[in-house]
Amino acid sequence: MLEEGAGVGVVCSLNRLSEKAVASGFVNFSPDPDGMSRRAPLLIQYKGEIYPSLALSMVLQLSGADNLVLKTNGNALRSLHYQGTSVPVDPHGHLMIKFRGPKRSYDYVSAADIMDGNVSSERLQGRIVFVGTSATGLKEVLTTTFDPVFPGVEINAAVVDNLLTGDLISLPGWSNRIILLLVLVLGLSLS
DSSP states (O other): OOOBOOSSOOOOOOHHHHTTOSOOOBOOOOOOTTSOOOEEESEEEETTEEEEBHHHHHHHHHHTOOOOEEEEETTEEEEEEETTEEEEOOTTSEEEOOOOSSSOOSOOOOHHHHHTTOSOHHHHTTOOOOOOOOSTTTSOEEOOSSOSSEEHHHHHHHHHHHHHHTOOOOOOTTHHHHHHHHHHHHHHHHO
């Protein structure tokens, strides 16, 4: 099942910004136990309510989806369904991210260039734009298999890319048993 929101509380957007947004969602990444970021939560439960991630919220808004169906197997979440799209998730509602490469695999535009008028509106027209920070100490960086310093904003971009292209990673339920068996066999053969 989904995990109750970790930590003491939730940091929300300013009301002035939230009122103008057509959709919103949470931004929360936790690395796997080995310190690598391979998954992103698509749903989180807080005070009995279920909320979508920022990336999922954007995709649902773009697709015009007005409902989301959660498929379970017993108490374990298996997939999300919307507008004919099926998204495989782990039992906690996390998507395995298919990264396209190291950081800067997506187009970057400087906020200063936009404010100075150096970026044409055509360059941004019809595109999904994430605003992130690059100042030292402000930007969120995570470690991925492609890059030891991967910007959190680009993880959101990768999740949206995965959802929009349908290029998703699915782990069958029996895969953990196979991995355990391989580890045991390898361990026994080495000893």
